[in-house]
Amino acid sequence: MADTSGPGTGWQAVLRAEGYRLTPQRELVLRAVERLGHATVEEVHQDVVRQHASVNISTVYRTLALLDEFGLIRQVYLTDRTPVYHSTSVPSHVHLSCTGCGQVIDADPDDFTPLAATLVRKHGFAPHVDRLVLSGLCADCRRRESDADPGPTGGQERSARPGPTVEG
Numbered sequence: 355m356a357d358t359s360g361p362g363t364g365w366q367a368v369l370r371a372e373g374y375r376l377t378p379q380r381e382l383v384l385r386a387v388e389r390l391g392h393a394t395v396e397e398v399h400q401d402v403v404r405q406h407a408s409v410n411i412s413t414v415y416r417t418l419a420l421l422d423e424f425g426l427i428r429q430v431y432l433t434d435r436t437p438v439y440h441s442t443s444v445p446s447h448v449h450l451s452c453t454g455c456g457q458v459i460d461a462d463p464d465d466f467t468p469l470a471a472t473l474v475r476k477h478g479f480a481p482h483v484d485r486l487v488l489s490g491l492c493a494d495c496r497r498r499e500s501d502a503d504p505g506p507t508g509g510q511e512r513s514a515r516p517g518p519t520v521e522g
C-alpha cells in the first residue's frame with residue numbers, strides 16, 4: 355500500500371490517526387461537499403456522478419455519514435426537512451437561512467458571542483454557535499416583499515371561497 359505521507363494535509367492526518375482510509379470515492383464526495391458549500395445529498399450525488407457515473411446515491415449517503423463521523427464535514431438542518439452538508443475546513447459560521455429564496459448566508463460566529471454570554475448568564479445554557487441556524491428573510495426577499503406589499507395595513511386576506519364540500 356502506497357503511503358502518501360505529506361505534512362500539513364489536515365484530513366489525511368485525521369484519518370490516519372483514526373485508522374481510516376480515504377478511498378478515492380470518499381475523497382470525491384468530500385471534494386464535492388467542499389466545492390458546493392451547503393449541499394443536499396442529492397446535490398452531492400449529482401456532482402459526484404459527473405465524474406464517476408457508477409456511484410449511486412446510497413453510497414453517497416453512507417459516505418457522508420462516515421465523513422461526518424470523521425469530523426471532516428458537518429450535517430446541518432437549514433430547514434426542518436432536508437439536511438445539508440458543509441466542509442469543516444471552512445471557517446465556522448452561523449447559518450442565516452432565507453425562507454423566501456432558500457439562500458444561505460454565512461455569518462461570523464463572533465457576532466453571536468454577546469448573545470451566547472447572555473444565555474449562559476440567564477439560563478446556564480451554552481449554545482453551539484457554529485451549529486446555529488437562523489431562519490429569516492434576506493435583503494433581496496425583504497425588498498421584494500415590501501415592493502409587493504403596499505404596507506402593513508393593506509393586507510387583504512383572500513378568504514376561502516365558500517363552496518360545497520364534496521365527499522366521495
Ligand SMILES: [Zn+2]
Nearest residue numbers: 392430440449
Ligand atoms: Zn455551513
Ligand SMILES: [Zn+2]
Nearest residue numbers: 452455492495
Ligand atoms: Zn431570500
